[in-house]
Amino acid sequence: MxxxxxxxxxxxxxxxxxxxxxxxxxxxxxxxxHRSRLPPGPKAGKTGIAKPWVYFRQLSAQYGDVVYVPGLSSAGPTVVLGSARAAWDLLERRGAVYSSRPRFVVGGELLSDGLRGLMAPYGDFWRRWRKLLHSGFMQRRSASYRPIQRLESAVLARDILADPGGFRAHVERYAASVIMLVTYGRRVVDVARDEVVKQNIEAMGRLTSVNIPGKYAAERYPALKYIPAMFAPWKAEDKVARGVATPCFTTHLLEEQEALGMSDLELAYTAGSPFGAGIETTAGTLASFFLACVKFGHNFIPRAQEELDRVVGRDRLPTFEDMEELEYVRAIASETFRWRPVAVLGGTPHASTADDMYNGMFIPKGSTIIAPLWTIHLNERDFPEPHEFKPERFLEDRDFPGTLGHSAFGWGRRICPGMHLGAASVNLNIARTLWAFNVTPAKDETGQDIDVDIFAFTDGFNSSPLPFPCSILPRSPQHADVVRRTYEEAVAELKTFKDSPVEV
Known part of the structure; x- marks a missing residue:
């Protein structure tokens, strides 16, 4: 016919x-x-590679700040942005065109049933989701969570004092407890035994491990999603348990549910969103800070401690009220976000909803737009000697788009809703760690410094340092006493919150 x-x-x-x-x-x-006007790039993109951000940086080095890569997705071509300026111009200034999402067959459809706002295309559902997240975590609202961060930070400092070798577990507990308190109104005492946290971390781990451009053939050939699960191991999924409690982000969601017309399941997915943004990113960033201390601390820790002693003194821990005067400590936090971004791929990819021209190059409607922070934050034009940890970069006037001096939280309408909460946690804990402790290389049996590998990071959508040794000692007995005293005061205040139920 x-x-x-x-x-x-x-x-x-x-x-x-x-x-x-x-x-x-x-x-x-x-x-x-439009072939002659497409951005430069390879004839076909590579798939199935463990660390695609390394590959994308190679592409940008070869082809420039805007690279056209066919064949990574069924949704259309992929465009990789290799500079902060290109990312800002398109994702921020032209947000009306670049705020949608490409199709995520594995992570968005198979694992999330289309209910995860992070991966939702531009539309009514996403706008409702974004309104809830931003109203719950905007700057003024995030400031109301600072008492929680201050108290849990005091617990973190004491945990590190008591068990410095377990600093990674202590940082993870801190991040999990802050998010649980903010979201559900419950503390986390032990991550390993907390069933709600364990299941959320496992779910986010599965999601971030699959949500990588080009990792699965199903992203290029969506019909593969209909293959029976017994023949498709990437379909495996467990149910995610969620808890709901008193005054917190979840109660805010329930108050707004009827007005926004969201189902219980949509609300549950929205309540779970802070876990991905809060635990892995905060814990990973602080882990990178400790790694930087071990490798480069001799260059920046003395100056930071001089500033802390001058502004804060030796009788108390730094507080949020001190941060305005702690210019160099804030620069250390900014350099940490810049030096080893957890969201190495720049967060979830964007998608264009209209044909566009940029610097004479044609970017077709339906393109998947990736702005890898591993490329942008290591761009030598913006950050000379990019693998060196140099907080001084953020004390100088630089031609970098935006107000932060880095791009760790994304761009435009898809900027991270939890950026204010996350930045506050990182700034405060860096200030308190440097105030209370000397973080130096661990020693081997001969007394020599043990070197660390600043490139040994995990695979996945988010990337954080692999385990590494370090020495964390109190600066003096007086500093240790202050940490213990502040901890006791914090524990007394934290008794007003319920502990999250643990596995029996």
């Missing part, structure tokens, strides 16, 4: 008819028409 229709309507009509039947054909014809 189709053949008869094509004979009757002629060549031009036949072409129009086929493009209606097959949208991908229409896309192919359009790309051929």
């Amino acid at each position: 189709i053949g008869t229709i094509l004979l009757n309507i002629g060549l031009a009509g036949a072409l129009a008819y086929l493009t209606l039947l097959y949208p991908s054909l229409r896309q192919t014809i359009k790309l051929r028409a």
Whole structure:
């Protein structure tokens, strides 16, 4: 029948008819028409690689700040942005065009049933989700969570004092407890035994491990999602348990539920969103800070401690009220975000909703836009000697788009809703760690410093340091006493909160 229709309507009509039947054909014809104006790039993209951010940086070094990469996704071509300026110009200034999401067959559909706002395309559901997240974590609202962060930070300092070798576990507990308190109104005492936290971490681990461009063939061939699970191991999924409690982000969601017309399941997914943004990113960033202390601390810790002693003194821990005067400590936090960004791929990819031109290059509608922070934050034009840890960068006037001097929280309408909460945690804990402790290389059996590998990081959508040794000792007995005293005061205040139920 189709053949008869094509004979009757002629060549031009036949072409129009086929493009209606097959949208991908229409896309192919359009790309051929604009081939000469497409951004430079390889003939086909590589897939199945463990650390795609390394590959994307290689592409940017070879082809420039805007790279066209076909073949990574069924949704259309992929465009990789390799500079802060290109990312800002497109994702921030042209947010109306670049605020959607590409199709996520594995992470968005198979694992999340289309209910995860982080991966939702631009539309009514995403706008409702964004309104809830931003109203719950905007700057003024985030400031109300600072008492929680201050108290849990006091617990973290004491935990490190008592068990310095377990600093990674202590940092993770801090991040988990802050998010649980903010979201559900319950503390986390032991991450390993807390069933709600364990299941959320496991769920986020699965999501971030699959949500990598080009990792699965199903992203290029969506029909593979219908293969029975017994023949597709990447379909495995466990149920995520969620807790709901008193005055917290979840009660805010419940108060707004009717007005926004969101189902219980949509609300549950929204309540779970802070886990991905809060635990892994905060804990990973603080782990990178400790790594920087071991490798480069001799260059920046003395100056930071001089500032802390001058502003804070030796009789108390730093507080949020001190941060305005702790200019160098804030620069250390900014350099930590810059030096080893947890969201190495720049967060979840964006998608363009209209054809666009940028610096003479044609970016087609439906393109997946990736702005890898591993490329942007290591761009030598913006950050000379990018693998060196130099807080002084953030004390100088630099031509970098935006107000932060880095791009760790993303851009435009998809900027991280929890940025104020996360930045506050990182700044305060860096200040308190440097005030209370000397963080130096661990020693081997001969008394020599043990070197650390600043490139040994995990795979996955988020990347954090692999385990490494370090020495964490109190600066003096007086500093240790202050940490213990502040801890006792904090524990007394924290008794007003319920502990999260643990596994029996």
